[in-house]
Amino acid sequence: MSQQNVLEKVQYLIAEALDLKPAEIHAEQSFRGDLRADSLDSVEIIMSIEEAFGVEFDEDSAAKVETVGDVVAYIERALAQKHAVSA
Template identity: 40%
Template sequence: MAALAAVGSAVFPAQRLQVVSNRRSTAPFFPSVQLRAVATTKRFQLLACSAKQDTIERVCEIVKNQLAVEEGKIVSGESKFVDLGADSLDTVEIVMGLEEAFGITVDESSAQEIKTVEDAANLIDDLVKQKGA
């Protein structure tokens, strides 16, 4: 049935499919199978709001340098500044470093909403788009 779901996803890329088995089938090894399409936009929402990978990587490097993160520690988009040891002053310094690196200006209310590397990268991508428009 997983194969049917995979094929269905290729055929109906904008929809998620549910595979439903009818247990009343007379042949136990070949149950009748129905594909039921369920509309979903979550896949597209994730693509629309996700920061570009290169932006995330640049933000990770800036955060690593600003916080002097030890060599083996992994910093990813999901990394929270607090978990990396940042206090409020460190966060302000990170934002200032990001402003300098990307040539943007982050207002105070937006800066206070940044909790993770990906939050920062999403904000940067938005500000860069606004600046270019």
């Protein structure tokens, strides 16, 4: 899955959780500051991302995610590791 595809899917999932349009969500935006996501929103977003991409965030990783771009980078790393293990 390309970085653009991951970003688009993440934008859609975040938009759905926060009642926004996907086009309003950009990689450099922070969840709390720019998107005004509270902790419950953040948990919901992480859970929907885990389900959609088949990846898991441990507590430390989830706590370090501050921007949309951080989520995309994490997903890409997790998918790459998953692919390397299954190859």
